[in-house]
Amino acid sequence: MSSLMMQRNEHKSLRNRALRLRQGVPNVVSLVVMSVGSVPLLLMYVWMVVVSFGDGGLVPRHFTFQNWSFLWSGLSGVGRANLNIWRLLANSLAIAVGEAVLQVGGALFAGYVISRGRFPGRKVLLQSTLLTHAFPAITGLIAAFYILNAVGLINTLAGVILLKGFGGMPMATWIIKGFFDDVPRELEWASKIDSGSRLKTFFHVFLPLVWPGVMAISLFAFLSGWGEYVMISVFIFDDRVNTISVIVRNLYSDEAARGFGVVMAVSTFYMIPCLILYFFAQKSLLKMKI
Amino acid sequence: MRIRLQNLCKNYDSTAPAVRGLNLEIKDGELVTILGPSGCGKSTTLLMVAGILEITGGEVYFDDALMNYVAPKERNIGMVFQNAALYPNMTVLDNITYPLKNLKNPKVPRQEQVERATSVARLVELEDLMKRKPSQLSGGQQQRVAIARALVKKPGLLLLDEPLSSLDAKLRMSMREEIRRLQQELHITTIMVTHDQAEAMSMSDMIAVLRDGVLQQYGTPDALYRHPDNWFVASFLGMPSMNSVDCTWARPGASLKVLEGGWTIPLPGSVRLREDRIREGQKLILGFRPHESVVSSRSVAAPEGAIGGRVTVVEFTGRDKLLNIECGRQMLKSYVAVDFPVAEREEVWCGVSSFGCIFDAESGENLVR
Numbered sequence: 317m318s319s320l321m322m323q324r325n326e327h328k329s330l331r332n333r334a335l336r337l338r339q340g341v342p343n344v345v346s347l348v349v350m351s352v353g354s355v356p357l358l359l360m361y362v363w364m365v366v367v368s369f370g371d372g373g374l375v376p377r378h379f380t381f382q383n384w385s386f387l388w389s390g391l392s393g394v395g396r397a398n399l400n401i402w403r404l405l406a407n408s409l410a411i412a413v414g415e416a417v418l419q420v421g422g423a424l425f426a427g428y429v430i431s432r433g434r435f436p437g438r439k440v441l442l443q444s445t446l447l448t449h450a451f452p453a454i455t456g457l458i459a460a461f462y463i464l465n466a467v468g469l470i471n472t473l474a475g476v477i478l479l480k481g482f483g484g485m486p487m488a489t490w491i492i493k494g495f496f497d498d499v500p501r502e503l504e505w506a507s508k509i510d511s512g513s514r515l516k517t518f519f520h521v522f523l524p525l526v527w528p529g530v531m532a533i534s535l536f537a538f539l540s541g542w543g544e545y546v547m548i549s550v551f552i553f554d555d556r557v558n559t560i561s562v563i564v565r566n567l568y569s570d571e572a573a574r575g576f577g578v579v580m581a582v583s584t585f586y587m588i589p590c591l592i593l594y595f596f597a598q599k600s601l602l603k604m605k606i
Numbered sequence: 607m608r609i610r611l612q613n614l615c616k617n618y619d620s621t622a623p624a625v626r627g628l629n630l631e632i633k634d635g636e637l638v639t640i641l642g643p644s645g646c647g648k649s650t651t652l653l654m655v656a657g658i659l660e661i662t663g664g665e666v667y668f669d670d671a672l673m674n675y676v677a678p679k680e681r682n683i684g685m686v687f688q689n690a691a692l693y694p695n696m697t698v699l700d701n702i703t704y705p706l707k708n709l710k711n712p713k714v715p716r717q718e719q720v721e722r723a724t725s726v727a728r729l730v731e732l733e734d735l736m737k738r739k740p741s742q743l744s745g746g747q748q749q750r751v752a753i754a755r756a757l758v759k760k761p762g763l764l765l766l767d768e769p770l771s772s773l774d775a776k777l778r779m780s781m782r783e784e785i786r787r788l789q790q791e792l793h794i795t796t797i798m799v800t801h802d803q804a805e806a807m808s809m810s811d812m813i814a815v816l817r818d819g820v821l822q823q824y825g826t827p828d829a830l831y832r833h834p835d836n837w838f839v840a841s842f843l844g845m846p847s848m849n850s851v852d853c854t855w856a857r858p859g860a861s862l863k864v865l866e867g868g869w870t871i872p873l874p875g876s877v878r879l880r881e882d883r884i885r886e887g888q889k890l891i892l893g894f895r896p897h898e899s900v901v902s903s904r905s906v907a908a909p910e911g912a913i914g915g916r917v918t919v920v921e922f923t924g925r926d927k928l929l930n931i932e933c934g935r936q937m938l939k940s941y942v943a944v945d946f947p948v949a950e951r952e953e954v955w956c957g958v959s960s961f962g963c964i965f966d967a968e969s970g971e972n973l974v975r
Contacts, residue, residue: 502691505658510705510755511679520704524695 361587368584372575383577384585391563391582399555399563401585408559409589410473411480411548412541418481419537420530423488428518430489431496432504445486453483457550464551471554476547484540488533495529496522531600535593542590560586607682607762607795608634608669609655615663616650616819624650625819627664632812637789637796639806641842642816648799651816652767655797657681668763679708681763684756688768690748692740698751699723699736705759726754729788746777753785757792764789766798770805782809803843807831815839832962837970840893840963846928848963849899849938851913853890862892862964864913866934871911877961878975890973893963896939901929901946904953912955913938920950931956 326332368383370376391399429435430442460479461470469475499522507517523530545561552558564586567579594601609632616625625647632638640648653659655666657678666673673681684705692701702723706714714722727733730750740748749769756764769785770778786809789796800806806813807827815822815830815838823835834840840848853871856863859879861872871892873879902909915933927946931938931954940956942948964973 500689500691502687502689503693505653505656505678506685506687506691506755507693507704508658508678509656509681509683509685510759511708511710512704513679513708516708520696521693524693 364580365584367576368580370577372577374576376577380577383581386578386582387585391567391578399558401560401582403556404558404560404563407473407557408542408561408586411476411544411559412538414473414477415480415484415541416534416537418477419484419488420534422481422485423492423533424526424530426485426489427492428496428522431493445489448486454546457546460547461551471552471557473552473557476544476551477541479547479551480541480544481537484537488537491533491536492526492529495526499525528600531597535597535601538593539590608632608667609763609795609797610667611651611655611664612667613664614651614654614661614666616647616654616659617662623662623819625654625816628816628819628821630814630821630824632795632797635793635795636811637786637798637809638812638814639798639800639810640814640816641800641803641806643842644801646816647819648801648816649767650819652765652797652799655763656683656685656765682759682761683763683765684759684761685765686749686752686756686767686769688772690740690745690752690772692748692751692755694740696739697736698727698732698738698740698743701740701751702727702736702755702758705755709759722758723754726758729757729791730754730784745773746781749773749781750784753788757788757794762795764794764796766796768800769798771800771802778805785809804845807843815842833972833974834893834963835972837891837893837965837972840965840972844895846896846939848893848895849940851892851894851933851936851938852967853892853964855884855886855888855890858884858886858888862890864892864933866936867914869911869913871913871958873961873964877964879964879973880975883966883971883973889967891963891965891967892958892961893965894958894960896928897941898958898960899938899940900957900959901931901940901942901948902955902957903947904955906955908955909957912957915954915956917948917950917952917954920948929954 367374367376369379369381370383371378371380372383386401391401430438464470464475464479469478503521503525504517507521512520543561544559545565548559549562549565552562560582564579564582567582609630611628611630614625614628614630615623617623628647628651630638640651642648650659654661655673657673657676661674668681693704696704699720703719706719706722724733724736727736730753732747732750732754735743735747735751740751743751749772753769766785770781773781782805785798788794798806798809807830810827812824813827813830814824817838823830823839830839831843834843837850841850852865853862854865855861856870859873859881861870863870900909900912902912904914908914913933915931915938917929918932918937919930921928921930922944926941926944927948929940929942929948931940933956938956948954962974965971966973
């Protein structure tokens with residue numbers, strides 16, 4: 317009797333250890349399920365990086381920097397020209413940053429007004445912003461082509477930036493509106509009484525509080541521009557204003573001639589800015605709720 | 607600054623009006639409390655005075671200037687909210703200087719901003735915390751920063767919207783004194799909104815009791831406590847609240863008959879009633895405070911005008927004992943001395959020693975002049 321009691325009270329007794337193990341079982345199960353989903357995905361990226369330093373086959377045999385030579389000597393043999401990778405990078409950046417600035421600028425003010433303003437048509441506006449996401453974007457492609465052609469923005473980065481920027485604005489507005497909704501009314505009132513003008517209240521009181529949201533929608537807009545492929549391949553025909561996304565696709569179809577090494581090297585290069593951004597924006601993204 | 611509210615009304619979209627025809631006059635340097643249960647329109651009133659909510663009808667005057675269409679920032683007011691509402695991204699110093707930073711003519715130089723903020727911070731004993739962020743402060747400290755921020759502009763009117771209700775009980779007591787002291791020192795006209803009657807009575811020069819957007823009574827704490835105009839005011843003020851005994855007239859204007867038990871309570875000759883409101887067979891509520899009663903043992907003969915009852919609970923409060931007495935279905939509370947010999951379940955007589963409150967049961971109005 318007393319020995320049983322002793323055994324129960326000891327942390328390391330066999331019985332207690334078994335109990336503890338049993339409590340851990342559900343965790344193990346969920347870990348296994350999650351690993352089955354995520355590890356192959358992660359491995360694909362690792363493989364990509366490995367192949368980029370290999371000799372061209374999907375199973376690399378030697379280690380080499382040969383595939384990365386495009387960084388200093390340009391990409392040769394894609395289409396007709398010898399392409400400068402830095403120029404492609406600049407184009408991709410221009411689209412991504414341009415879209416982010418346009419979209420965040422618009423969404424920030426629109427979200428503020430929709431969240432805080434009371435005006436006729438507010439509800440309709442709110443609902444219709446979501447409606448724009450009900451249709452696949454691809455259906456508007458032909459119309460967009462004609463419009464860009466008419467205003468002379470076809471075959472330019474500006475055209476794509478405008479389309480992408482305004483296309484994503486409704487969703488960004490929705491997200492940032494949620495952040496504005498969370499700012500207590502009293503803060504706004506306090507600022508009103510403390511003689512802050514509307515703009516001052518916006519910049520000094522609201523903006524610091526919705527900053528995580530601004531970071532989030534900026535990141536989304538940037539990534540959406542960075543990864544854009546369809547619009548660029550449809551609206552831009554000039555190789556000199558091409559972006560990395562299109563070139564990766566072209567390289568891939570050329571793969572037979574040169575192996576996978578260069579494709580994977582360019583792809584890895586293409587991913588680096590996203591990784592850096594995610595690293596810095598992680599904290600803000602975690603604060604987001606939709 | 608003198609404040610005058612004239613026939614002030616507020617309707618939120620088509621629902622019942624939140625404030626109906628409120629008239630208030632506030633003298634320079636007074637602290638006036640708007641008191642009422644939640645949803646009675648007191649905060650709405652305050653926000654209209656501040657200029658944050660649009661006024662549906664009526665006028666707000668500061669001194670003799672009509673304020674209805676003046677923007678909040680031009681009204682020269684300071685306001686403190688229930689949850690402090692500090693700007694979370696700014697330090698305490700920046701929070702306090704924010705109102706000064708925005709002043710246009712004349713502009714306040716940075717040096718002077720800091721000096722003024724520091725001197726206000728000293729008033730509320732915050733000068734050691736100027737570098738902190740609001741999240742690093744306790745609730746009481748946050749509220750003091752909010753008060754400093756409201757005062758730094760030297761406003762003509764200070765508005766306090768339930769400034770103490772987010773604080774714990776002990777802190778609330780000390781902040782009551784502190785706010786009152788500041789208000790007196792600076793001689794600043796103040797309107798405070800609260801649902802806590804003890805807060806209102808301990809701090810105010812005048813109290814306005816509001817119910818469903820209608821002003822019930824406006825007067826000094828003493829007047830409201832001792833001569834409430836109606837049953838609502840009487841029952842809202844005082845803790846424990848006023849006892850009520852359902853009665854009717856035994857002889858109109860001269861003696862009461864308790865509905866349950868049939869005891870007769872003669873009124874002293876000194877009680878002056880509003881004769882014109884007295885009707886035969888009128889239903890009445892006799893009100894008296896727990897300390898306005900005399901309890902005696904059932905072993906002696908009934909004193910004149912006493913009600914018979916049974917003690918259910920004896921609460922020891924420290925200074926005295928509070929008896930809960932059951933008289934039929936009515937519960938009465940009565941204070942007795944600590945050494946008064948009484949046990950639970952004992953039968954007692956409960957006599958009323960003060961007749962300031964005899965209400966008409968239907969209209970609720972006080973029949974005592």
